[in-house]
Amino acid sequence: MLLSLFIILPLIVGVFMLLMKGQKPQKWFGAFVAGALIALFFSISCKESGLENIYQTQWFHFNNIKTYFALNASGLGGLMLILSNFTYLALFIYLSTTKQKYTNTFYGLLLITLAGLNGVFLAHDLILFYFFWELVLIPVYFLIGLFGLGKDKLRINMTFFLYTIFGSMFMLGGIVYIGFFLRPVSFLLEDVQQVTAAAYSTNTALALLFLIAFVIKIPIFPFHTWQPTIYKTSPTPLTVVLSALMAKMGLFAIVTWYLGLFPEISHLFKYIIYIAIIGLVYASLIALSANNVKKIIAYSSIAHLALIFVSLFSELSNGITGAYFQMFSHGLVVLGLWLCVDVMEKKYHLTDIKSISGLAKVNPTLSILFMIFCLANVALPLTSSFVGEFMMLSALFIYNPIICVIACLGVILSAVYTLRLSSALLFGEVKNIKHKDLKKNSFGPIAVLAVLAIIIIVLGVYPAPIFNFLAH
Structure with missing residues (x-):
C-alpha cells in the first residue's frame, strides 16, 4: 500500500x-x-x-x-x-x-x-x-x-x-x-x-x-x-x-x-544494434559540429543512450549491470549539465559556445562544477560514468569487437565535443560578460551542483551501493 x-x-x-x-x-x-x-x-x-x-x-x-x-x-x-x-x-x-x-x-x-x-x-x-x-x-x-x-x-x-x-x-x-x-x-x-x-x-x-x-x-x-x-x-x-x-x-x-x-x-532483432551504434557515431559528429549549447548536450545524450541500449543487447551480465549503473549515472550527469547551463543562461545570457568565454576568470566556482560534469560526461576515471562505461565496453568487446571499436570511436568523439564546449566557455579572454553580471553566486544553486558533483565522484570511487542494491 x-x-x-x-x-x-x-x-x-x-x-x-x-x-x-x-x-x-x-x-x-x-x-x-x-x-x-x-x-x-x-x-x-x-x-x-x-x-x-x-x-x-x-x-x-x-x-x-x-x-x-x-x-x-x-x-x-x-x-x-x-x-x-x-x-x-x-x-x-x-x-x-x-x-x-x-x-x-x-x-x-x-x-x-x-x-x-x-x-x-x-x-x-x-x-x-x-x-x-x-x-x-x-x-x-x-x-x-x-x-x-x-x-x-x-x-x-x-x-x-x-x-x-x-x-x-x-x-x-x-x-x-x-x-x-x-x-x-x-x-x-x-x-x-x-x-x-x-x-x-x-x-x-x-x-x-x-x-x-x-x-x-x-x-x-x-x-x-x-x-x-x-x-x-x-x-x-x-x-x-x-x-x-x-x-x-x-x-x-x-x-x-x-x-x-x-x-x-x-x-x-539484434540487427538494431548496428543501427544504434551507427546512430551513436552520427549523434557524436552532430554534437561536434554544433555551436548551440543545448543542441550539443542533446546529441551527446543521444550518443550515450545509444551505448546503453547496445550494451543491454549484449546478453552479458557485465554489460547489462554496467548499463543499469550507467542509466543512473547519466541521469545525474545530465542533471548537473542542464542546471549549469540554466545558471549561465540566466546570469550570462548563454546561447552558444561563441556567446561567452573566459568564465573561469570571473566565476571559478561555477566553472569548476561545470568542468566536473563535463569530465563525467566523457567518463573520466574517478567519475561515476567511468564505471558503467568501462563495464559496457568490456562486455561489447567480448560480444563483438567491431561494435566495441565503433563504440570507442563514439567515446573519443564525446571527449572532443565536450572539451570543445568547456574550453570555449571557460577559457580564453573574457567576452560578453558584463560588469553587472559579476555579482557573487547564490548559495542555493551552487550547493545543489556541489552535492551532485560529490555524488558523481563518490560513485566513481565507490560504486558498491548501486551494485549491492541491484544484487538484492
Missing part, C-alpha cells in the same frame, strides 16, 4: 498546485514531495521481509483477463525510482533558491509528470504500465505548449506528441493482440511472459510493435529527430526531466517489457 504513495502524493499535490493559479508560486511543495518519497523508499527498503516492495490489488477485467494495480520497487525499477525522485528533489531545491518566473501551474504539471514516471517504473502489470506510459505525455504536452520557448514551439510540440503517440499506438496494438489472441491468465508481467516467451512466428511481429514504441522514447537513431528540437524549445526544468528521466523510461521498458516478454525472439 505504501508504494501507491509514490503515485498518489505527487498527483494530489500537483493537482492542488494547478488549482492555485494566480497565487504566489510554492516551489518548496515539489521539494517536500520528492524528499518525502525518497525517505519513504529507503524506509521500505530497510525492512528485512521485502514484502513492502510489492503491492497488488485487482483492478478490472479486460476481455475476461484480470488486470491488477500491481507495483514492484525491486531491481532496476527501484533504482530508477530513486533516480526520478532524487532528480526532482535536486531540481525543486534549485528552483526554490533561484529567481524563476514559472507559475504554480508549471510546478503542478511537473509533479503530475513525476506521478506518471514513478508509475512507469513501478508498474508490474502491462495495462497499468501502458496507462502510466501515456499519462506522462499529457502534462509534458501542456508544459511545452504553455511554457515553451521560441516561435515554433507549437509545431515542435505537435511533432513530439505525434512521434510518441505513433509509438504508443504500436504498443497498444500489441497489448490488444495479447488480450484477444494469446489470452494470459492476467496482465501481470509473469503471466504475460508465459504466453509471449515461446519462440513461434506470430510473436515476431508482436515483439516489433513493443520495440518501436520503446526506441522512439529513448530515442534511438533514426527515431531521434524529435529530441534536439524539443530540448531546445522546452524550459530548462522540463529539459532536465526529459533528458534525465523520460529517456530512461524507454530503456527501462526495453529491459522489462521487451527483453522480459520476448527473450527467445529478441535475437531476431
